[in-house]
Amino acid sequence: MDIKLKNISKTFGIKKVIDNLSLDISSGSFTTLLGPSGCGKTTLLRMIAGLETPDSGTILLGGRCVFSSDEGISIPPEKRGLGFVFQDFALWPHMKVKDNVAFGLRAQGKAENLEEKVRSALHAVQLDDYMESYPSELSGGQQQRVSFARAIVTEPECILFDEPLSALDALLREEMRSELKALVSQRGITSVFVTHDQTEAMSMSDKIAVMSKGIIEQYASPEEIYSKPVTRFVAHFVGSSDWIDERSMFRPENADLERKSDDDICLTAKVIGSEYLGSSYRILMRYSNEKWVIEAGRKIEIGAEVPIYINKNSILCIED
Numbered sequence: 482m483d484i485k486l487k488n489i490s491k492t493f494g495i496k497k498v499i500d501n502l503s504l505d506i507s508s509g510s511f512t513t514l515l516g517p518s519g520c521g522k523t524t525l526l527r528m529i530a531g532l533e534t535p536d537s538g539t540i541l542l543g544g545r546c547v548f549s550s551d552e553g554i555s556i557p558p559e560k561r562g563l564g565f566v567f568q569d570f571a572l573w574p575h576m577k578v579k580d581n582v583a584f585g586l587r588a589q590g591k592a593e594n595l596e597e598k599v600r601s602a603l604h605a606v607q608l609d610d611y612m613e614s615y616p617s618e619l620s621g622g623q624q625q626r627v628s629f630a631r632a633i634v635t636e637p638e639c640i641l642f643d644e645p646l647s648a649l650d651a652l653l654r655e656e657m658r659s660e661l662k663a664l665v666s667q668r669g670i671t672s673v674f675v676t677h678d679q680t681e682a683m684s685m686s687d688k689i690a691v692m693s694k695g696i697i698e699q700y701a702s703p704e705e706i707y708s709k710p711v712t713r714f715v716a717h718f719v720g721s722s723d724w725i726d727e728r729s730m731f732r733p734e735n736a737d738l739e740r741k742s743d744d745d746i747c748l749t750a751k752v753i754g755s756e757y758l759g760s761s762y763r764i765l766m767r768y769s770n771e772k773w774v775i776e777a778g779r780k781i782e783i784g785a786e787v788p789i790y791i792n793k794n795s796i797l798c799i800e801d
Contacts, residue, residue: 482508482542482543482562482638482639482671483505483506483507483508483541483542483543483544483671484504484505484506484529484540484541484542484639484671484673485504485505485506485539485540485541486502486503486504486505486525486529486538486539486540487503487538487539487540487541488501488502488503488537488538488539489501489502489503489525489528489535489537489538489539489540490502490535490536490537490538491521491524491528491533491535491536491695492536497695498521498524498695499521499524499525499528499535499695500694500695500696501538501696502521502525502538502695502696502697504690504697504700506671506673506688507671507687507688508543508638508671509669509670509671510671510672510687510688511662511665511666511672511674511685511686511687511688512671512672512673512674512686512687512688512689512690513673513674513675513676513681513682513685513686513688513689513690514526514673514674514675514676514690514692515676515677515679515682515689515690515691515692515718515719516677516691516692516693516718517677517693517718518677520692520693520694520695521692521694521695522675522677522692523643523644523675525692526641526643526673526675527643528540528548529542529563529641529673530558530561530563530565530641531547531548531555531556531557531558531561532558534548534555535548535550536550537550538550539551542561542562542563542639543562543638547561559588559589562637562638562639563637563638563639563640563641564585564631564632564633564635564637564639564640564641564670565632565640565641565643566628566629566632566640566641566642566643566645567628567643567645568643568644568645568647568648569648570616570624570625570627570628570648571628572616572624572627572628572631573616574615574616574617575615576615576616577612577613577614577615578603578608578611578612578613578614578615578616578619578627579596579599579603579612579613581616581627581631582599582602582603582627582630582631582634583595583596583598583599583634584631585631585632585634585635586598586599586634586635589635591635598634599612599630599634600612601634602630602631602633602634603627603630605630605633605664606626606627606629606630606660606664607626608623608626608627608630611623611627621648621649621650621653622649622653622656622657625645625646625648625649625657626660628645629645629661629664633664633665633668633670637670638670638671639670639671639672639673640665640670640671640672640673641672641673641675642661642672642673642674642675643675644675644676644677645661645674646658646661646676646678646681647676647678654681658681658684658685661685662685674686679718679719679720682703683703683706683707683719684703686702686703687702688700688701688702688703689701689702689703689706691706691714691715691718691719693714693718698711698712698714698715699711699712699715706719707719707720707732708797709797710797710799711799711800711801712799712801713799713801716730716797716799720732721733721774723736723768723771723773723774723775724771725748725768725771725796726769728798728799728800729796729797729798729799730796730797730799731791731795731796731797732795733773733774733775733776734776735791735792735795736773736775736789736790736791737789737790737791738777738787738788738789738790739790740790741790741792742792744792744793744794745790745791745792745793746790746791746792746793746796747788747789747790748768748788748789748791749768749786749787749788749789750766750767750768750773750786750787750789751766751767751768751784751785751786751787752764752765752766752781752782752783752784752785752787753765753766753767753772753783754783755780755781755782755783757780758776761776761777761778762776762777762778762779762780762781763775763776764776764777764781766787766789768789773789775789
């Protein structure tokens with residue numbers, strides 16, 4: 482299912498949350514809406530789902546118009562054929578796991594082969610032995626797997642994820658990232674994922690829409706977002722950026738304490754801090770009015786003036 486958003490706007494009170502936004506999401510792709518709190522990413526997701534109504538614009542799902550302000554069309558959420566995975570799992574505490582997973586099937590009147598479908602969905606998320614358990618008897622990671630199973634059991638063409646991993650600890654989040662991506666990729670399900678976590682976005686996505694103040698600053702692959710940011714916001718928000726001046730920056734991994742190439746330029750910066758990371762040191766530096774962070778294989782004393790070598794071809798010029 483491809484998704485097309487055309488000239489979508491949304492205002493709450495006097496605050497414009499989404500500002501004339503357009504976006505095309507390819508069928509079967511994994512797209513992340515990435516941005517800080519308040520940028521409009523969850524509101525945009527909820528409008529795709531039908532849980533919020535845009536003030537203006539058009540939404541098409543698989544070529545079918547589900548919302549149009551001009552034509553007065555607004556298809557309710559349950560008729561859009563989407564799966565939804567929430568941040569807080571949203572499981573019914575009084576229902577067993579099997580009944581939580583089966584809930585969507587029953588609501589849609591799809592009772593045929595219900596138990597087989599539920600078993601298959603739970604097998605996909607490695608919870609075969611928990612059909613008779615209650616949510617309170619499961620760990621956070623297991624509860625999240627149940628919510629994944631509930632989303633895929635109805636065989637939707639698209640699943641919307643609203644920060645589904647934010648309630649999990651760091652190790653479990655890392656494990657669940659790969660499991661979730663594999664789960665939807667194997668089924669060819671179009672996925673739209675909301676997060677403010679850069680690592681989640683970069684590691685899981687086919688494309689990322691970086692959002693700020695209700696607009697999309699850049700929509701591209703993770704590699705392009707990182708290596709070719711088109712605005713200062715994207716350069717600052719995604720990854721670490723060391724700025725030479727208002728328009729020129731480089732990524733910390735492109736700086737070195739020794740000259741490596743004839744294309745290297747040398748800039749001198751003052752060390753203002755040092756953090757031991759185990760395999761390397763994180764060196765905090767000041768260059769002119771800018772603060773830099775680079776990684777080094779050795780400790781450098783605070784206050785030292787240090788030559789930093791940067792390949793001129795790795796310096797990015799931001800035009801906005």
